[in-house]
Structures are given as structure tokens and as C-alpha cells.
Amino acid sequence: MSYVIQAEGLQKRFGDTKALDGVDIAARRGTVLGVLGPNGAGKTTAVRVLATLLKPDAGRAEVCGYDVRKDAVRVRAMIGLTGQYASVDEELTGSENLRMIARLLDFGRAEARSRAVELLERFRLTDAGGRAVKTYSGGMRRRLDLAASLINRPEVIFLDEPTTGLDPRARNEVWETVREVVADGATVLLTTQYLEEADALADRIAVFDHGRVIAEGTSDDLKAQIGRQTLAVRAADAARAGQLAAIVGELAGERPEVQEPTGLVTVPVSDAAMLSALVRRLDDAGIEAAELALRMPSLDEVFLTLTGHLAEETRSENLVAEGSLA
DSSP: OOEEEEEEEEEEEETTEEEEEEEEEEEETTOEEEEEOOTTSSHHHHHHHHTTSSOOSEEEEEETTEETTTTHHHHHHHEEEEOSSOOSOTTSBHHHHHHHHHHHTTOOHHHHHHHHHHHHHHTTOGGGTTSBGGGSOHHHHHHHHHHHHTTTOOSEEEEESTTTTOOHHHHHHHHHHHHHHHHTTOEEEEEESOHHHHHHHOSEEEEEETTEEEEEEOHHHHHHHHOOEEEEEEESSGGGHHHHHHHHHHHHTSOOEEETTTTEEEEEESOTTHHHHHHHHHHHHTOOEEEEEEEOOOHHHHHHHHHSSOSSOOSOHHHHHHHHHO
């Protein structure tokens, strides 16, 4: 398989701010590349460079074999882009939005109408196709926005934080749509701040922080970098959470974390044998476990280990980037 998206040494400045500081990323055909990081990490700037909306100050990038600077027009013909907020016209119906975009892409009237019907059906919006978009739910708007980005049957789709502001149900709907698009052969670059989203959708993940890729690999690859698993245990009797934590801490050799109000006790461990040792100690103490598991570290824990901070907003990359385009 060849790389459909490939970037090497991308750099981009906005004044004194280094939005991209030598970024290398690549995605193979028919896969999802998750670009994970907080606001200000460089994710949106990378998407704008790859989508030919921004010119890099240094480095090179190709999409579908075309250079994003030298062959920008060809790149645009091969891609679809969905930003953080729905770009459809709220006063038009879903069908009218899709037909309008198709016509702007030089589709004939009949072809535009046919493509709109096809996409409304595919994204489960047929019944709502004749309604104004302002009556749609957040999840429906995002699905329509995704449909709009697929009108020209792109080989590559850039999804820049597509589930921002959606409730869990709407987010799951968008996730399912992304899976369907990839199953049809498209390549997706997905930026997200949601560690759960990257874990659920991405074949490979590039972790961005302060304009750099600080780690890259599969979800399991990144989790393995910590080198330790997490022991999680909860007493059936919540009143014994303190005693349970003391036992876990003694066995692990470090102070465990106790989550309130659930009483779940967690601690990193490097030896799986600790699980059986804990079972014996709980039996001796007469503590019944309502929950007991040894699991790989979460992507939250991976991000904290890699960066020293949680995946939360640190600075407003979007305001800087948009200000430079104004």
C-alpha cells in the first residue's frame, strides 16, 4: 500500500508562534490517521496546509501524489474537507444544500439531483431532505456536512474535530458514518481532542504537542510506550475503600489513586502477578471485590506520560490561524 497523505518537515509560523515545527505524518490508502492533541497543538494548521488553504513556510507535503503547493488545484479535486463547525446553509433544505454544492462543482442539474438523493439516503437523511437545515439536530447537521464533503467522491477526507459540541448519541452517529466512508475505500485524516475518538476510529495515531509530532503508532503501540498496565479494583462495600487502597499501595509500592465517589482504586503495575497476590490479600482481609481488572493504560494516561499535561486546551491555535487568513 502507498501513502496517500505524506508530509515531511512541515513548518508554519504566525508571528512569533510556531504552529508547525517540523511535522512528519503519513497515511496509507483506506485507513484513518488520527491526529490527537489539544487546541494549539498544530492540528488544524496541519489540515489547512494539506488541504491547500495555507502554504507552509518550509517542508513538503503530497496528497494523492500531488504536491500541495505546486499542484494545489489537483489536490483540491481529490479531497473533501469538513471543519469543526457545520458549513451548510441553515435556511436551505438538506437536499438544496447538496444540490447547490454539486452545481458549484460543475455537476449538471440531473447529476446534482441524483447525487443529492444518493447521499441523503446514505447518511440516513432522506426523510429530512426536504426540511430546512435549521430544524436539524446537531448530529444530523454534521452528517449533512460530511455528505457535502463527499459530493465529488474524494479519495481523501479531512475531518477537523468533526464531533466538537455533539452529545454522545450524535457523536456515535458520526463515528459510524466515518467507518462507512473508510469501508468504501476513502482515506481519512481525523483531528480530535477526544482520546476515546482516536482510540475508536484511528488505525494509526499521531500525537501533536506544541507544533510537533511527539509520538506515532497504533493505539496499542502508544499504550505500550508506558510499559505498565493499570490495576483497577473496587470494594463491594464502599466503606472499605480506604482499607482497600492501603492494601493496593502496599503491594504496588506506591500510593494508588482513589476515585470519588465510586471508590475505584487504580495503580500502575509492571508485574501481572500482582493481580493474584491482591486476590489473596483481599480474601485474607475479608474484602469482596465488586470490580477487579488489569488493563492497558488509557490514551489519557499515554498523553499525560508523553506530554506532562492532559489533553486540554492550552492556547487558541484557531484564533491565531484564522487571524492570519483574514
